[in-house]
Amino acid sequence: MTDTPINLDSLRQRIDELDSEILRLISDRAECAKQVAEVKTASDSGAVFYRPEREAQVLRRIMELNPGPLNSEEMARLFREIMSACLALEQPTKVAYLGPEGTFTQQAALKHFGASAVSMPMAAIDEVFREVEAGAVNYGVVPVENSTEGVVSHTLDSFMDSSIHICGEVVLRIHHHLLVADTTLRDKISRIYSHPQSLAQCRKWLDAHYPRAERVPVSSNAEAARMIKSEWHSAAIAGDMAAKLYGLEKIAEKIEDRPDNSTRFLIIGSQRVPMSGEDKTSIVVAMRNQPGALHDLLEPFHRHQIDLTRLETRPSRTGVWNYVFFIDFKGHVDEPRVAAVLEEVRLRASELKVLGSYPVGVL
Numbered sequence: 001m002t003d004t005p006i007n008l009d010s011l012r013q014r015i016d017e018l019d020s021e022i023l024r025l026i027s028d029r030a031e032c033a034k035q036v037a038e039v040k041t042a043s044d045s046g047a048v049f050y051r052p053e054r055e056a057q058v059l060r061r062i063m064e065l066n067p068g069p070l071n072s073e074e075m076a077r078l079f080r081e082i083m084s085a086c087l088a089l090e091q092p093t094k095v096a097y098l099g100p101e102g103t104f105t106q107q108a109a110l111k112h113f114g115a116s117a118v119s120m121p122m123a124a125i126d127e128v129f130r131e132v133e134a135g136a137v138n139y140g141v142v143p144v145e146n147s148t149e150g151v152v153s154h155t156l157d158s159f160m161d162s163s164i165h166i167c168g169e170v171v172l173r174i175h176h177h178l179l180v181a182d183t184t185l186r187d188k189i190s191r192i193y194s195h196p197q198s199l200a201q202c203r204k205w206l207d208a209h210y211p212r213a214e215r216v217p218v219s220s221n222a223e224a225a226r227m228i229k230s231e232w233h234s235a236a237i238a239g240d241m242a243a244k245l246y247g248l249e250k251i252a253e254k255i256e257d258r259p260d261n262s263t264r265f266l267i268i269g270s271q272r273v274p275m276s277g278e279d280k281t282s283i284v285v286a287m288r289n290q291p292g293a294l295h296d297l298l299e300p301f302h303r304h305q306i307d308l309t310r311l312e313t314r315p316s317r318t319g320v321w322n323y324v325f326f327i328d329f330k331g332h333v334d335e336p337r338v339a340a341v342l343e344e345v346r347l348r349a350s351e352l353k354v355l356g357s358y359p360v361g362v363l
């Protein structure tokens with residue numbers, strides 16, 4: 001130990017002084033947020049309190065200004081919570097997510113809205129859409145693509161029949177663990193429960209370590225975690241939230257086959273989000289079934305040098321049009337070059353729907 005007791009005391013005194021200052025500053029900030037709410041309410045009776053573009057700008061600015069020693073992500077996470085608490089003073093934000101409790105989607109909701117939001121588990125993706133459409137909640141969180149397993153087709157399909165907008169995105173690193181209860185006989189594990197996507201993401205690890213165990217797909221990782229509490233020969237694959245929620249022990253950590261395994265989630269709502277300075281747009285396009293349709297669709301993006309970040313094909317359910325494309329690209333519909341591309345695409349497509357322009361995920 002290099003610190004003498006005197007040094008330790010004076011350092012702690014300094015920390016107390018700093019904490020008092022931080023406390024005062026956070027309180028001043030919260031007062032400001034309350035006043036923002038008054039301004040919003042005065043200028044618009046249907047005021048929207050949560051402003052994704054502004055929150056993205058606040059977080060990006062903090063990350064840019066961060067002098068260290070805390071890393072920028074850590075610092076942004078702290079500010080994420082401060083903003084979450086400030087927004088709750090304006091209006092408590094209600095968020096529906098694909099449940100049950102303990103899923104990665106809940107973790108994504110928490111990461112995006114912070115701990116002061118009120119989050120509500122839904123049993124299925126289309127229920128999340130319905131709750132948002134009915135106005136029962138302010139926003140919804142649904143998974144859309146996984147880096148190992150690809151697209152979550154339920155989510156894309158739900159957009160086809162909905163007037164919902166995409167208001168944001170959040171990307172989560174997904175770590176899977178093999179979990180057991182205190183009653184599990186660890187050397188007798190003959191059955192492993194998890195969501196089919198998670199079983200697929202851990203396929204090689206399971207082949208190597210539990211080649212003979214039966215792999216049982218269930219509706220969610222959290223459900224898997226819940227089920228093994230009553231079965232002495234079963235284990236579950238799930239994440240940290242489910243492990244904590246059901247008091248399970250990790251007997252193997254981070255068993256996903258790819259270390260960069262991540263899932264992208266969408267924030268859905270009924271508002272159009274203004275430009276944040278670094279945005280993405282998602283559209284769905286139906287093309288006539290004719291040769292060169294995909295080329296015709298993509299050519300204007302190439303000519304206007306717009307970056308495509310994702311292209312997904314889904315079978316059209318109307319039967320008349322054979323191709324439906326989901327396209328994500330960099331840029332916002334309010335930018336003239338994006339508006340120009342969309343105008344051209346509209347002429348070539350049989351249908352074009354803009355699902356939303358929203359800030360590129362910050363955290």
Ligand SMILES: C=C(O[C@@H]1C=C(C(=O)O)C=C[C@H]1O)C(=O)O
Nearest residue numbers: 033036050051054055083086087
């Ligand atoms: C304070 C505002 O309202 C909310 C709270 C924010 C904050 O705490 O910084 C930012 C955006 C909004 O979600 C605002 O719109 O500026």
